[in-house]
Amino acid sequence: MAEPTHKPLRPQRLTAKGAATRERIVRAAAELMHTQGVERTSLDDVIAVSGTGRSQLYHYFADKAAIVDAVVEFQIEQVLGAQEELLRNADSMNGLTRWRDAVVAHNRSLKGAHGCPLGSLASALSDSSEITRQAIARGFDRWEGALRTGLQHMRQTGALAQEADPATLATGLLAALQGGYLLAQARRDATSIQVALDTALDHIRSFTR
Template sequence: MSEKKPRRLTAKGEATRLRIVAAAADLMYSQGVEATSVDDVIEASGTGKSQVYHYFSDKTELVEAVVRAQIERVLGEQAPFLDDLRTMRGFERWRDAIVVGVRGWRGAHGCPMGSLAGEIAGRCETARENLQRGFSVWQHWFRLGLERMQDSGELRPDADPEELAVGLMAAVQGGYLLVKTTRDERSMAIALDMALDSIRVALSAAE
């Protein structure tokens, strides 16, 4: 089911809608989608039931809006580091930023996108497709960075940027899952270091 497309919103209406989605995203991230009720969102957002149902006909539509918001959030936070993926050092800076991020909150709830995928991808096809597109964009940045390294001669011509990008995505998502479970950020550091090692062995001899 797709989200309603109401008439053009006023600035106040758009602010209310964004507040509802933000509250729902925070709750679903911290306690899970299943455990979050519409009433919880109403209370957390400081809105009324009629306001919530003006923008979303049911919880499914609200969840789909949360998925889109979390994809935008994650990719937006990653963007400065992903755009810097032009050298091995750029990938190392990205790795450091991820590790610092999970250290700050002990990885309590995992990746916002990954957590949603684990809970709802098998139950909501629209959400799954949106998450797939989000992960594809993230992985594309990895591949683009590796292709830039190939173009500059830093990465060997026989290296496969797509395979290395898949490995990086698997490492970061696996790292998030382990940190969420163990509350030990070293799991993320180890996972990413091993993925980066697979790139290092493919560097040109001059490197």
């Protein structure tokens, strides 16, 4: 099977200095694409903001599609890294509430703007490239898995009733989070994400005893 033409060079083939340059490009592209959109972000923007030269950028990335793929990979690691850390102790209602507090506080600091870095990429890219869509879907699977793990633990310890289904509750919670991000972005107001998460947590609470 042919390799996709826009497959990025793997970081491990690079020298330490090369890897640092590549990462500077990806970070700048990720920030630009999150705040102004994937399509509105040009290679010229990335060159200007990352402070790299054009030939340097083309040394690491064949084209914009290669940068987009690297940004998807980068945001999955950023978002999931932070979320898995926050969700490490989300195996009780108190733990889930602390996670909710952190998400809402961060969204409030942005006045609801920009949405979820991964959710925005999902909306912009899911219909454009099958490889990219699958990478994003795996990111959501991993996120849902982190939520499910805590809920499974709660069910095993008897904190959640046996009739509670951790898989269903995790999908519902991730959907509430993503929908909350989107409504907050459109309304420029974090209230929607707070209400969405509280509603989903109230539902989980109804299975506690």
